Amino acid sequence: MNNDAHQEDQEVGKATREEVRREARKEARTVDVTVVGAGPVGLLLAAELALAGATVHVLERRTEPDTALKAQGINMPTAEALDRRGLLPAAEAVQRETLKRVGPFGPAADGRGAPGAGQRAPWSRFTGHFAGMVLDPDLVDWSDPDLAAHTAAGGARMVPQRELEALLAEHAARLGVTVRRGVEVTALEDTGDGVVVGTSAGTVRTGWLVGCDGGHSAVRRLAGIGFPGTDPEIVGYQAVADIADPETLTDGWTWSPEGVYRYGPQPGRVATVEFGVTPADRSAPVSLDEVQGSLRRVSGTDVTLTALRAVPTRWSDHTRQAAAYRSGRVLLAGDAAHVHPPFGGQGLNLGAGDAMNLGWKLGAVLAGWAPEGLLDTYDTERRPLGAWVLDWTRAQIGVLRGDAKSAALRGIVADLLSTRDGTTYAVKKISGVDQRVDLSGGLPGGPPCAPSGDHPLVGRLVPDLWLADASRLADHGHGGGFLLLDRTRDGAFARTASAWADRVRSVTDDDHATPTGGPVGVPTGVLVRPDGVVAWAFSDDDGAADSSSSSARASSGITGLEAALLRWAGMP
Incomplete structure (x- = not known):
């Protein structure tokens, strides 16, 4: 055998062995997606993936749910x-x-009124x-x-975040999501057709890996994704404590040369911010003496804390955003992708938006009806919102x-x-009611598509749309997937979307109903992505016009709807 033939045999053998290994990895894969982190973001993402038909489990290094004081509300x-x-x-x-x-x-x-009003x-x-x-x-x-x-x-x-986490844990469990606690990620390898994850409980083989494991994300570090930003200049604490002399504190927010503190709104709840100080060890548990010392320095009083009634938290103003939200088959969401001061609970809400955006897109890729390029829109859509939140919290530090x-x-x-x-x-x-996503541009690896259109609702979160039966469009989205509201007299939009019936739920409604108005009044047709973003909308504003012009407008609406369906819901 000559050298060329021998080399060719070696290459064929190598390719065959690689194919065998690849097939073995596929067979050994236990789930489509492994989510690291069982906080609200990880649980919401896992639930969205399960709704999309993916098999998913969650790995969490903590043995019990986090009970520390964090965000007290959602947007x-x-x-x-x-x-x-x-x-x-x-x-x-x-x-x-x-x-x-x-x-x-x-x-x-x-915040409630009469249903159907x-x-x-x-x-x-x-x-x-x-x-x-x-x-x-x-x-x-x-x-x-x-x-x-x-x-x-x-x-x-x-x-509050703790109650939200419990609510989402129950939701994910109902959908069959398994949470494995006490499991820490120690290594990962993206093999191109999956990810091999080393953990404290053994090796996990998965199709995709998503890091929702916080600001100190092991997934982000092991994937080699950079985390540029600004270093901390302050330290803050929040706690609920028994206070021996609460009359020494002033209700609300109070400034001093040393910093700022807040007392209330519930009895014993305190928060402090100290300027020009950074925590020596951010991973160490927060003690009563540490919180008391900070409160005394900032308030200028000898206030005495006798006990902590909740696990306190320590934070700083380090502000960073991941260099990329995706690297191959590894993705980041929540604090793993962005960290900032906690003012307004923006981090929790930003992470929830990440989960909603990524969940349906990764589910669509796994289901096979969307190109992998759809995942690139996760970064392009969520990164600007993340950058805005970082600047919004930086501005508050500057004013504070x-x-x-x-x-x-x-x-x-x-x-x-x-x-x-x-x-x-x-x-x-x-x-967050004025959030808008830029839906311009096509999908990498996807079919050519028409522009999204200039309807004011496109790219915005779908408003409250009341239907003639006193329900709302949102009431029809509990199972995930796309929602199409059709208020034409002949159901033209629903007929157009019928080819996508496995992905799009059409809701027809009496076009004389008067649902809640919004920035644009009542649309005749709306296509809503699973994350609540309006992908297409059409308003037939001149209902009294002649039938020929009305027909032309309807035809234009159908063309736009078809383009939006092809772009976001794949081929029928």
């Missing part, structure tokens, strides 16, 4: 995500219990704060189109500091926030 996109999955009643029950503990924030605290009462009086400056709900213009379009889930805003320049700036911002326009602007930003 409107997170509340609406729960609503679309049928979890709104459970979330509203949590809010009612929370209000019992901390007291109502004013009238209409449950087409318009609900204003949100809970919980509006949030900017750098410790509490936003007055009486100054908010609740008739603002963005706010008025999102009211149905207003009674589920005060859902105790130096004279920051104090002067804080006075100006306080004046702006004492106006109707200023407060409404801040509430819209904090609540």
